[in-house]
Amino acid sequence: MLFTDYLYENSKEVWDKYLEHPFLIELGEGTLDKEKFRKYLIQDYLYLIEYAKVYAMACVKSRNMKELKKFHNGVAGSIETETANHIMYLKDFGENIENMEFKYKLNMTNESYTSYMKSISVTGTIEEIVAAVLPCTWSYNYIGLKLKEKYKDKLEGNFFESWIETYASDEYVAFKNEWLDFTNELCENLPQDTKEKLKDIFLRASKYELEFWNMAYKGE
Template identity: 30%
Template sequence: MKLSQTLYARAEKIWPRYLCHPFVTQMADGTLPPEKFRYYMLQDYLYLKDYVKIFAAIIQKADDFEQIRFLSGELADTIGETFRTHIPYMKRLGITEEEIHSTRPHMDNNAYTHYMLWEAQTGDVLTGLVTLLNCSWSYAYVAEKIVERCPDALRDKRYGSWFAGYVSESYRRTNQMLIDRIDALSGFIDEKTAEHLCEIFEKCCLFDLRFWDMVYAMGGN
């Protein structure tokens, strides 16, 4: 069994909870209060700044140019997508440069990215990529499942482009490249290592669930 299949078996216990989370369901039916989405976009922007730093930490562990090429490409794609999509989206929501620069990450946001960075710094390339996988894979999963259930979600004037981005062919392809890379690197790992990677992935799944909770509550309890 491929490592990605084992990881997915862990995710199947948690990801369905994303689909019934009020933040996600209210995005799907267009009833999510816009101030909650603005808060999400700001916190996600801060998350992405740490996300690219995790790629940088993984690059330090790479021992051949092909690995460096792949990782550098993923890092550059993430930065490019931030400037192409995320920042313009925030501007359409009326988020100012001052808000962007003055907002600080919520402690749950910090805890999540610091955990990923620590695992990436103490592990190898495979470990680092597994820490990043849930964020990439679960967003594709959420968008796909929601659009299947509620095709009108794509046409919502406020949140439709969010779903469209994560069901796009380019996003699907990038996510699949990450999965394929993880499977290629994990071909000869032992059972103990596989279990450790599954534990990391499961923790990241739970951190993402806390992230949804945090942004829906806008940082409150």
């Protein structure tokens, strides 16, 4: 069994809940309250800044060029490629992008999740850092693809279409697949107790993802 399948199987119950989440159903239907979406995007923009630092710490810990390039790519993917879509929406909402980190603060859910990953980035191994960051990229691609599949005939004119297309795009699929391959290469031959520790980290981060959707829907 692929190591990533082992991670997924153990977290499947949580991942199933993403697909039933009202925030994502309404986003797919195009009926989500735009104010909720605006607030979510602001938190997510702040999230990506902290998330990039987790990869940055892994850059420092890299043991070879391959790892360094991978994590460097993670930094760039988070704060350049992925934020492009956030910036487009946020500008549309009238936000000043230069000012985001000063005007807004991470809320408690966001702070808990990013603090958790940053603490692993400081105290953990390279493999532990990978287990902490993987649910982020992977679950967003999982959600993007499922929403695209479910609403493919109804996406035109959906305000959130660009969000869905970003996470269902070929580039994002390729990015996710590279991370799955990298994780499997790194982890397939590890001792069982280490694998179990990584499985727990992956589950914890997956639960934080669900908390993030709850926060986005209910407000905080």
